[in-house]
Amino acid sequence: MLCQLLATAFAMIGAVAAVKHQYDYSSLSCPSSGLSTLITPTYGKDGAVFTVCSSITINAPATTIRDVVIDFKSYYLWNSFVVSVSVPSNVTKTPRDDYVGMPMTFTTSGLIKGFNTTSDEVLTNVDTGGVGVNGKPYLLVSWRYNDKLGGFGARAEHPVVIVDLGDGSSWVLSYETYYVGLVTPLIALLKSQLQAQFDAQSIDLKTYIEG
Ligand SMILES: *[C@@H]1O[C@H](CO)[C@@H](O)[C@H](O)[C@H]1NC(C)=O
Numbered sequence: 001m002l003c004q005l006l007a008t009a010f011a012m013i014g015a016v017a018a019v020k021h022q023y024d025y026s027s028l029s030c031p032s033s034g035l036s037t038l039i040t041p042t043y044g045k046d047g048a049v050f051t052v053c054s055s056i057t058i059n060a061p062a063t064t065i066r067d068v069v070i071d072f073k074s075y076y077l078w079n080s081f082v083v084s085v086s087v088p089s090n091v092t093k094t095p096r097d098d099y100v101g102m103p104m105t106f107t108t109s110g111l112i113k114g115f116n117t118t119s120d121e122v123l124t125n126v127d128t129g130g131v132g133v134n135g136k137p138y139l140l141v142s143w144r145y146n147d148k149l150g151g152f153g154a155r156a157e158h159p160v161v162i163v164d165l166g167d168g169s170s171w172v173l174s175y176e177t178y179y180v181g182l183v184t185p186l187i188a189l190l191k192s193q194l195q196a197q198f199d200a201q202s203i204d205l206k207t208y209i210e211g
């Protein structure tokens with residue numbers, strides 16, 4: 001009986017893992033209320049505390065935008081929020097050498113006046129996407145915060161959803177959802193700075209790509 005239960009449980013876990021990316025990320029948009037949160041691929045909905053979010057339309061194909069978003073080594077050229085990213089030494093070229101599980105260190109500016117901050121991140125989706133219920137294809141990339149405490153300190157994930165609008169332009173939704181953790185209340189104190197930097201980052205991305 002127990003064996004049967006376990007087998008059923010494992011079968012269900014398998015099924016959930018297999019359909020993980022079937023969720024229609026193109027149906028999301030930035031929450032209108034600060035109390036609403038958005039789902040992420042790694043952590044789902046449970047325990048979400050807050051989401052910072054920005055969206056923008058960029059006059060370029062989705063794949064072009066995706067390649068810029070995961071070209072971490074070039075962030076210093078355009079991004080006023082994430083001013084530089086360090087990647088493992090065997091990753092000589094991004095996005096070419098990107099892989100799921102790749103550790104990165106982000107240097108971020110604008111959260112605490114007069115200081116740069118750093119955060120360890122792990123790439124979680126690099127070549128994912130689907131077709132939304134509205135029939136529009138989209139791409140999804142994401143990375144998650146690595147607190148090096150197994151998520152006990154803070155869990156957070158940053159997805160970028162790029163929807164092909166069918167006219168050569170794309171709609172880009174960039175957000176980060178923060179989940180229950182010991183350090184999350186401290187991060188929540190920076191929410192308005194994070195929001196301002198997410199908005200700046202979206203405009204930077206558009207300016208860099210459209211030239
Ligand atoms: C770099 O190392 C990681 C981890 O060992 C490996 O998964 C990845 O394929 C390597 N990438 C290249 C381009 O050698």
Ligand SMILES: *[C@@H]1O[C@H](CO)[C@@H](O)[C@H](O)[C@H]1NC(C)=O
Nearest residue numbers: 083084107108109114115116
């Ligand atoms: C933050 O990093 C940027 C880019 O590396 C650098 O130009 C700037 O001087 C740094 N700011 C501080 C306060 O260290």
